Amino acid sequence: MKIISIELFAVRLPLIKPFIISYHTYVDMPSIIVKVETDTGLVGYGEGTPDEHVTGETWESTFTILSKTIGPALIGENPFNIENIHTKMNQIIFGATTAKAAIDIACYDLMGKATNQPIYNLLGGRSHDSLEVPKVISILDPEVMANEAKLAMSEGYKSFKLKVGTDKNLDILRIRAVREAVGPSVPIKVDANQGWKTSSESMYVLENVIDCKIDWIEQPTVASDIDGLKEIKQKTNIPVMIDEGLHGNKEMHEIIVKRAVDLINIKLMKCGGLYPATHLVHQAELAGLTCQVGSMVESSIASAAGLHLSLAKKTIQSNELVGPLMFSKDVAKLNYEIPYVHLSDKPGLGIEIDEESLKSMTYDYLKIEAK
Numbered sequence: 001m002k003i004i005s006i007e008l009f010a011v012r013l014p015l016i017k018p019f020i021i022s023y024h025t026y027v028d029m030p031s032i033i034v035k036v037e038t039d040t041g042l043v044g045y046g047e048g049t050p051d052e053h054v055t056g057e058t059w060e061s062t063f064t065i066l067s068k069t070i071g072p073a074l075i076g077e078n079p080f081n082i083e084n085i086h087t088k089m090n091q092i093i094f095g096a097t098t099a100k101a102a103i104d105i106a107c108y109d110l111m112g113k114a115t116n117q118p119i120y121n122l123l124g125g126r127s128h129d130s131l132e133v134p135k136v137i138s139i140l141d142p143e144v145m146a147n148e149a150k151l152a153m154s155e156g157y158k159s160f161k162l163k164v165g166t167d168k169n170l171d172i173l174r175i176r177a178v179r180e181a182v183g184p185s186v187p188i189k190v191d192a193n194q195g196w197k198t199s200s201e202s203m204y205v206l207e208n209v210i211d212c213k214i215d216w217i218e219q220p221t222v223a224s225d226i227d228g229l230k231e232i233k234q235k236t237n238i239p240v241m242i243d244e245g246l247h248g249n250k251e252m253h254e255i256i257v258k259r260a261v262d263l264i265n266i267k268l269m270k271c272g273g274l275y276p277a278t279h280l281v282h283q284a285e286l287a288g289l290t291c292q293v294g295s296m297v298e299s300s301i302a303s304a305a306g307l308h309l310s311l312a313k314k315t316i317q318s319n320e321l322v323g324p325l326m327f328s329k330d331v332a333k334l335n336y337e338i339p340y341v342h343l344s345d346k347p348g349l350g351i352e353i354d355e356e357s358l359k360s361m362t363y364d365y366l367k368i369e370a371k
């Protein structure tokens with residue numbers, strides 16, 4: 001099986017309502033969908049959803065890197081040679097993990113289709129009985145967040161992820177308001193998204209919400225401050241999760257050596273796809289760390305990829321693959337039954353791409369073929 005063409009679709013996925021986190025407000029999600037065709041007639045789909053604040057890649061740069069730098073070099077490659085494909089991509093360009101993830105996901109979709117297996121069977125099989133998703137709540141006024149949480153409970157959600165990281169006193173009120181709204185036993189995870197600038201600011205918030213019994217605090221320091229995470233971990237019993245500060249093996253090595261965190265948030269866009277993600281999962285398992293698979297608010301393509309990984313690895317104990325629930329239009333359909341999401345056992349990603357919908361959201365298109 002050889003790759004004969006790679007099509008790129010620069011899409012903007014419309015959000016039902018704006019998504020507000022400490023460093024940005026999104027009204028829609030720019031993403032790059034890739035369609036990889038092989039000489040056997042099989043077609044695989046991948047997706048790269050860039051977050052310039054996290055990996056330094058933009059919508060435009062991801063499209064350009066795929067069209068000019070990575071894509072042409074992969075024509076003629078066998079998608080099964082995923083280790084070599086990553087080696088080649090890493091030799092061609094440093095970083096650019098979102099662009100690499102798009103190719104990686106399409107290769108796994110093709111491997112699954114070629115072997116007639118869902119991707120999770122290529123990664124370890126069904127390690128979990130079911131996959132549950134949390135309700136993710138944007139940064140808003142405390143009472144608005146509390147009302148959203150109550151409404152979500154009535155819709156069937158069993159856990160929450162709160163976005164905070166603006167004014168520290170307001171953040172305390174946000175966490176308290178949601179805890180009061182949902183009762184004492186519903187799991188609440190809190191993500192500061194680097195919004196607190198010093199470890200003392202983080203500790204101030206954490207000490208004032210200790211009775212709220214949050215599951216963990218995610219990225220309570222700026223991304224580069226791994227020592228700050230370690231300091232917070234040593235000062236509180238609230239488990240600490242790294243997200244923006246962890247991309248690939250370099251940071252993974254550092255957090256393990258320093259014993260800086262309790263949990264890691266893996267995103268395919270930060271590490272370069274499923275293949276490098278499995279390396280992170282195995283290192284985490286070795287070091288006794290628990291994993292989550294998060295997302296950049298991706299369409300059903302990259303979300304499905306993350307779900308296959310989540311299902312296959314026992315060390316991955318949570319996921320936040322809720323992008324498809326936030327879009328008013330998508331390129332495929334994933335089977336959410338709140339609070340669960342069910343993966344199909346069809347080959348590859350196990351999703352049906354709606355080409356019409358894909359085209360209707362496409363702002364830029366390019367096809368790479370052998371010259």
Ligand SMILES: [Mg+2]
Binds near residue numbers: 193218243294
């Ligand atoms: Mg996060």
